[in-house]
Amino acid sequence: MSLKEKILIADDSEMNQMLLEEILSDKYEYVMAKDGTEAVDILEKNDDIDLVMLDINMPKMDGFGVLEIMNLRHWISEVPVIIISSESDVDFIRRSYDLGASDYISRPFDLTVVRRRVENTLMLYARQKRLVRLVEEQVYEREKTNNTMINILSHVIEYRNNESGQHILHVRMMTDILLRRLIEITDKYPLTETDISMIVSISALHDIGKISVPKAILNKPGKLDPEEWEIMKNHAAIGDAMLYDLGTQQAETLMNLAHEICRWHHERWDGRGYPDGLKG
Incomplete structure (x- = not known):
């Protein structure tokens, strides 16, 4: 050559x-x-x-x-x-x-x-x-560091919840599949590869609020009683509040996504989800 x-x-x-x-x-x-x-x-x-x-x-x-x-x-x-x-x-x-x-x-x-x-x-x-290569390398290293920190934090949460680390992997895989299917069937959400990558990464933090739920409730065998269930459901709103306490610029796309995912990952199409009962 x-x-x-x-x-x-x-x-x-x-x-x-x-x-x-x-x-x-x-x-x-x-x-x-x-x-x-x-x-x-x-x-x-x-x-x-x-x-x-x-x-x-x-x-x-x-x-x-x-x-x-x-x-x-x-x-x-x-x-x-x-x-x-x-x-x-x-x-x-x-x-x-x-x-x-x-x-x-x-x-x-x-x-x-x-x-x-x-x-x-x-x-x-x-x-x-x-210069372009240098910038690309810096962006790649920053994204790799961010993903590493997200993975560490999400696995700490899962460890406390006695859930397999595969749960995080499954959530990320399903998120990726759903987003790609979404852009195939509608042009309502013009997601780029960067958007998809960001959402998939942040999805690993969906249960960050569970760090505030007592272990006795998190790991209780069998069905939770009504009072315990109310405490468990609070993890979505608490996770959202924890992110606000970070003091990071709320206008940043990454933080906006994190807020939405943490707060609304248990909402349902029929309005029977929580914490806000969103519908449609």
Whole structure:
């Protein structure tokens, strides 16, 4: 596997292709396209293109058409484009930038200008990709830590309740299945993968309020008497109140979900649930 950066040169002039390859020397790998349609096809089939050098006036599909497709398919944010053209009209150049081009090089080519602008563009995008990866890694580590803490707390609650740790796993699995089925049958709840992941994670804390219920009631064999049942039912409202006592910003999506799950996980469609008797 080559470690050289790969440049797609899209120009209907073979002389221009050869000239650019000569100017940029053997520092890069090159893929050639003689028109816009071929350039799009190459981009579609190759995810290792690091830079596109794009002529505007080409047969079948011009450079503007290529830029429009790159925007439509969200390639423009991943692959920088340098326009190469003899056009000097201001509106022409402005349209290129409006469509996401990173730079503009006019013909005839100046060796130093071409080399420097290609190097600078590739360097800028390489830094951008490193920053994106760094942010993704930080988000991943934070989510992993959050999930670990949620799992520890939920298992502490289940241990006190003498329930198997499988209960938490089952709740999370059922929550995931129900949410995915929900978005299949209705567009009323436009849940993203992030939304689903967040709800599934927080579902593990649904019984946090049980930490306030006496163990004698939690682990009583047989049926609870009416007074004990009222104490047991309080765990939903108590779990909600415990979260308020944390003093965390209530506007945060994560905390709003936690409140709803802790308080309402025993509500029923027919209104016979608790603590608020929600219906429908």
